[in-house]
Amino acid sequence: MGSDINVTLGNWSEWFMLLAAMTYMVVFVAFVWDMASHSKTLGLREEERARKRAAAEQDSRELVGVGASSKAAASAGAGSSATVSGSAEEGAASARTAELGAPGEFRTSGESSTKGAGEFEALNYTKGARRPAARVAVMLMVIAFALHVFAVVSRGVAADRVPWANMYEFCSTGAMVVAGVYLVTLIFKDLRFVGPMVSGLVLIMLCLATIAFPTPVSPLQPALQSYWLIIHVSIAVAASGIFTITFAMAVLQLLQSRREKRLALGQESRMGFLRAVPSSVTLENFAFRLNSVGFVFWTFTLAAGAIWADQAWGRFWGWDTKEVWTFVVWTVYAAYMHARVTRGWNGNRSAWLAIAGYMCVVFNFTVVNTLFPGLHSYSGL
Amino acid sequence: MTKAPTPRERKEHRASVEVPALGPVGMARWAWRQLTKMSTALVLLLLLAIAAVPGSLFPQRVQDPGAVADYIKANPVMGPWLDRFQLFDVFSSYWFSAIYLLLFISLVGCVIPRALQHFKAWRSKPPRTPRRISRLPQYRRVMLGGRDGAEAPTPDNAIEQAAAALKKRGYRVQVQDLGTGAPSVAAERGMLKEVGNILFHVALLGVLISVAAGSLFGYKGQKVIVEGESFVNTLVDYDSFNPGTNFNADWLNPFSVTLNSFEATFNRDTADPDLYGQPTDFNADLTVRDSPGATPQDVNLAVNKPLNVDGTKVYLVGNGYAPVIRVKDGKGDVAYEGPVVTVPSDSVYTSSLTLKVPDARPDQLGFVGLLLPTAVSQDGSIPKSVDPGLNNPALILSSYTGDLGLDGGQPQNVYVLDTQGLTELNSMSNSNGPILLDGEHRKVDLPDGNGSIEFLDVKRYVGLDVHSDPGRIPAFVSFLVAFGGLIMSLFIARRRAWVRATETEDAQGVRCTVLEYGLLARGDDHRLGAEAEKLTALWTSLWEDRGVREYHLKSSDKA
Ligand code: HEM
Numbered sequence: 010m011g012s013d014i015n016v017t018l019g020n021w022s023e024w025f026m027l028l029a030a031m032t033y034m035v036v037f038v039a040f041v042w043d044m045a046s047h048s049k050t051l052g053l054r055e056e057e058r059a060r061k062r063a064a065a066e067q068d069s070r071e072l073v074g075v076g077a078s079s080k081a082a083a084s085a086g087a088g089s090s091a092t093v094s095g096s097a098e099e100g101a102a103s104a105r106t107a108e109l110g111a112p113g114e115f116r117t118s119g120e121s122s123t124k125g126a127g128e129f130e131a132l133n134y135t136k137g138a139r140r141p142a143a144r145v146a147v148m149l150m151v152i153a154f155a156l157h158v159f160a161v162v163s164r165g166v167a168a169d170r171v172p173w174a175n176m177y178e179f180c181s182t183g184a185m186v187v188a189g190v191y192l193v194t195l196i197f198k199d200l201r202f203v204g205p206m207v208s209g210l211v212l213i214m215l216c217l218a219t220i221a222f223p224t225p226v227s228p229l230q231p232a233l234q235s236y237w238l239i240i241h242v243s244i245a246v247a248a249s250g251i252f253t254i255t256f257a258m259a260v261l262q263l264l265q266s267r268r269e270k271r272l273a274l275g276q277e278s279r280m281g282f283l284r285a286v287p288s289s290v291t292l293e294n295f296a297f298r299l300n301s302v303g304f305v306f307w308t309f310t311l312a313a314g315a316i317w318a319d320q321a322w323g324r325f326w327g328w329d330t331k332e333v334w335t336f337v338v339w340t341v342y343a344a345y346m347h348a349r350v351t352r353g354w355n356g357n358r359s360a361w362l363a364i365a366g367y368m369c370v371v372f373n374f375t376v377v378n379t380l381f382p383g384l385h386s387y388s389g390l
Numbered sequence: 391m392t393k394a395p396t397p398r399e400r401k402e403h404r405a406s407v408e409v410p411a412l413g414p415v416g417m418a419r420w421a422w423r424q425l426t427k428m429s430t431a432l433v434l435l436l437l438l439a440i441a442a443v444p445g446s447l448f449p450q451r452v453q454d455p456g457a458v459a460d461y462i463k464a465n466p467v468m469g470p471w472l473d474r475f476q477l478f479d480v481f482s483s484y485w486f487s488a489i490y491l492l493l494f495i496s497l498v499g500c501v502i503p504r505a506l507q508h509f510k511a512w513r514s515k516p517p518r519t520p521r522r523i524s525r526l527p528q529y530r531r532v533m534l535g536g537r538d539g540a541e542a543p544t545p546d547n548a549i550e551q552a553a554a555a556l557k558k559r560g561y562r563v564q565v566q567d568l569g570t571g572a573p574s575v576a577a578e579r580g581m582l583k584e585v586g587n588i589l590f591h592v593a594l595l596g597v598l599i600s601v602a603a604g605s606l607f608g609y610k611g612q613k614v615i616v617e618g619e620s621f622v623n624t625l626v627d628y629d630s631f632n633p634g635t636n637f638n639a640d641w642l643n644p645f646s647v648t649l650n651s652f653e654a655t656f657n658r659d660t661a662d663p664d665l666y667g668q669p670t671d672f673n674a675d676l677t678v679r680d681s682p683g684a685t686p687q688d689v690n691l692a693v694n695k696p697l698n699v700d701g702t703k704v705y706l707v708g709n710g711y712a713p714v715i716r717v718k719d720g721k722g723d724v725a726y727e728g729p730v731v732t733v734p735s736d737s738v739y740t741s742s743l744t745l746k747v748p749d750a751r752p753d754q755l756g757f758v759g760l761l762l763p764t765a766v767s768q769d770g771s772i773p774k775s776v777d778p779g780l781n782n783p784a785l786i787l788s789s790y791t792g793d794l795g796l797d798g799g800q801p802q803n804v805y806v807l808d809t810q811g812l813t814e815l816n817s818m819s820n821s822n823g824p825i826l827l828d829g830e831h832r833k834v835d836l837p838d839g840n841g842s843i844e845f846l847d848v849k850r851y852v853g854l855d856v857h858s859d860p861g862r863i864p865a866f867v868s869f870l871v872a873f874g875g876l877i878m879s880l881f882i883a884r885r886r887a888w889v890r891a892t893e894t895e896d897a898q899g900v901r902c903t904v905l906e907y908g909l910l911a912r913g914d915d916h917r918l919g920a921e922a923e924k925l926t927a928l929w930t931s932l933w934e935d936r937g938v939r940e941y942h943l944k945s946s947d948k949a
Contacts, residue, residue: 016661016662115537115934115937115938115939116532116926116930116934116938116939116940225662225664226662237694294916295916298916301880301881304876304880305873305876305877305880308872308873308876309873312869312873315869316866317694319862320694320695320696321693321694321705322705322707322855323610323696323703323705323707323855323857324610324857324859325859325862325865326601327452327453328445328450328452328453328480328481329453330446333442333443333445333446334446336439336442337439337442337443340435340436340438340439340442341435341436341439343435344432344435344436344439347428347431347432347435348432350428350913351428351429351432352428352429353429354429354432362436369439
């Protein structure tokens with residue numbers, strides 16, 4: 010690899026990074042706005058329904074019912090849990106056929122029904138729910154992401170290498186991956202409820218990059234010039250991007266399950282914004298799917314790091330500080346994977362494990378890169 | 391999927407934790423059962439993570455024994471205590487080993503029964519169709535036949551066709567109760583999920599064993615070679631050598647390496663002064679003979695490009711300058727001539743030099759000082775190096791005479807000269823001043839007729855690490871198996887499906903067949919509903935021309 014540095018392009022890159030950061034700030038505000046307004050709408054609707062039922066039943070303990078029924082509906086929507094009872098399905102199915110009547114009765118192979126498909130239905134986009142602030146947020150996020158991609162790519166071009174060789178680049182590229190992973194999942198599932206947390210984290214990462222670790226464009230040291238670096242770091246960053254989103258979901262899961270408990274007891278919950286968030290069971294299940302992918306990526310990171318270390322330093326594992334922390338992260342997530350199938354460890358405890366794992370990831374990327382000595386202390390600080 | 395424990399389950403759970411009043415065998419069995427529980431594995435994993443953390447907080451002997459010694463010296467109170475608790479050897483400590491050994495024992499105890507059970511499950515047929523399929527988490531019913539008065543397939547027929555279709559979808563199937571009026575098929579797929587899980591855990595054990603084998607039977611050695619010199623892979627030729635616990639020196643494969651030349655490339659871009667002069671590439675040109683008589687091969691060695699001689703790997707880990715020096719002693723004889731390996735200490739390769747000349751007569755001579763690759767002196771002050779390249783090499787040395795103490799048999803560090811008990815001839819603080827040698831001043835006479843020192847040339851040297859780790863390949867293979875197993879285990883869904891066919895009549899009185907089917911997942915499976923839909927689509931494509939419709943009670947009276 011040569012070291013042809015293009016300073017002008019490097020400067021452009023920095024400007025675009027700032028621009029992206031500012032756009033993310035607006036995205037963050039829009040997402041928060043959406044959470045507030047959407048949960049308020051949902052709250053009003055809930056109240057409306059409760060009032061109707063109260064009028065019909067003359068029951069003063071309406072809140073119990075609301076809490077319980079919303080919980081039941083949510084967990085039924087989770088689809089994967091056994092609470093989807095046969096009889097409910099049956100009822101729905103017969104109602105549907107009764108409505109259809111004779112003519113269109115027969116199925117054709119072209120017909121694709123997603124009803125009851127159960128792929129985290131609670132996370133599907135629902136028609137009719139108008140959320141202007143969320144739309145603005147997502148649209149702006151796409152724009153911010155485009156600016157961000159330009160900033161990162163132009164930095165790579167300017168430095169004539171992959172843009173993740175120091176802390177500035179780790180943070181900015183990492184933030185880009187988080188935003189990218191999030192936007193991609195948004196295509197499939199309505200994860201706008203984690204928007205405030207994800208955009209907030211992206212914003213923090215960009216601020217860290219531009220304020221705490223500003224670094225001009227520079228070439229790579231010989232020990233870092235390897236395609237294993239590209240593979241190792243890109244997968245590590247992708248895994249961290251996934252873990253960031255599941256971290257946000259774990260936090261929401263904990264809050265949501267507290268709220269669910271309160272509502273089930275007939276108490277009021279002050280965390281009304283959680284109305285716009287799916288049930289804790291859905292969050293847990295979906296986060297687990299994402300975390301499995303993240304865990305596979307991290308396992309790969311560990312191995313690619315070992316292969317790289319084997320080539321660069323002549324030992325595949327030497328308990329370098331960075332290796333220790335990569336191992337710690339891996340072990341914590343392995344524990345998380347077990348927690349899901351261990352009685353007494355699923356639910357909130359597994360969410361705590363996911364949070365602990367993410368803390369280790371953050372520690373690994375920040376403190377270890379900057380403060381600890383070791384072969385990996387190439388962070389350019 | 392495990393559901394939140396119901397109060398009763400929790401009570402049972404507690405009961406199983408209580409130590410039963412049994413004999414030693416019972417106790418052992420109880421301990422074994424505790425150890426092989428999932429929650430134990432989980433806690434051990436967390437403990438392992440926590441136990442690894444001190445390994446990043448304190449210097450470790452595996453990494454840098456010198457740093458540990460310095461740390462203990464700097465913390466005379468805490469240091470020895472930390473050492474007593476093996477906090478400088480975390481990864482070979484008793485407590486760390488205890489945790490992972492327990493974890494792996496637990497793993498074996500967990501995986502073997504699971505593997506046996508799965509082997510049995512694999513050999514046996516899918517389980518019998520439950521009486522009430524409608525209880526399953528996914529349950530559907532369709533009615534076959536009746537389209538334009540078309541006849542439905544008989545129940546037996548429908549089940550056989552359904553079984554064939556399921557088989558094509560990757561299910562293993564077992565047709566039951568043909569001819570009874572309510573025939574059914576039991577199907578199961580995703581048996582590989584559990585295989586993956588078992589492979590993953592066993593392969594982790596493989597990784598551990600491979601790493602252990604490496605540390606028992608491998609070795610590591612360091613060697614510095616100057617341009618033009620050679621190295622033969624024998625014990626005597628190493629500068630330092632760390633054998634594995636069970637290593638036998640006869641296993642060294644006798645290859646040899648000659649360093650023809652070494653080249654370092656530095657950043658010459660002036661755009662950013664901070665980066666100017668950073669190394670961008672290291673490249674060593676070697677001639678290698680696999681064995682004493684073998685044909686020599688030219689090889690290029692770079693930082694990320696190790697040399698591999700039959701599994702023994704040679705890495706380029708360091709480099710520097712070795713000035714060629716000739717020393718004449720007080721009697722006028724050449725007491726030393728050759729390259730002296732210096733140790734670079736900064737980014738411009740200001741390198742420290744130590745030269746001991748025990749052959750000098752009548753008194754031994756010693757030199758310490760610096761090599762400056764690009765020496766620049768301003769206003770007559772002491773020169774400094776401004777660049778790592780070899781543009782104006784210069785030596786600044788102090789010289790000593792006396793007994794170097796090498797004859798006492800005590801091993802000495804070649805890079806340190808103990809000047810106590812020596813007479814200083816030249817130095818900064820001495821009236822003779824330091825010795826300054828460069829391109830113009832090639833030779834200096836030592837004071838008081840102690841001889842002379844001559845600066846002939848500068849060569850480069852490389853530091854090589856030679857490693858042999860017989861566990862490397864097995865560890866890698868184990869990892870690949872583990873990785874494959876992990877993916878299989880996480881992304882294959884294990885499901886059971888049952889289909890039962892019964893006869894009925896639709897509202898028009900046409901004989902129809904009701905197909906009811908249900909699905910059950912092992913573990914949590916969010917696509918179970920999607921699979922149920924897929925099965926509906928499958929039946930639709932099978933019997934579309936005869937008619938496939940939702941079945942509901944109103945259209946039938948014989949359900
Ligand atoms: C070296 C320590 C271990 C690590 C790193 C580890 C890691 C993992 C991971 C990542 C998974 C999820 C992926 C999969 O299903 O294959 C898993 C699953 C599993 N582990 Fe381990 N494990 C370890 C030790 C153990 C031990 C000691 C036990 C038994 C007590 C155990 C029992 C299981 C079981 C039963 C599953 C499957 C859960 C299911 O049915 O989905 N593991 N393990």
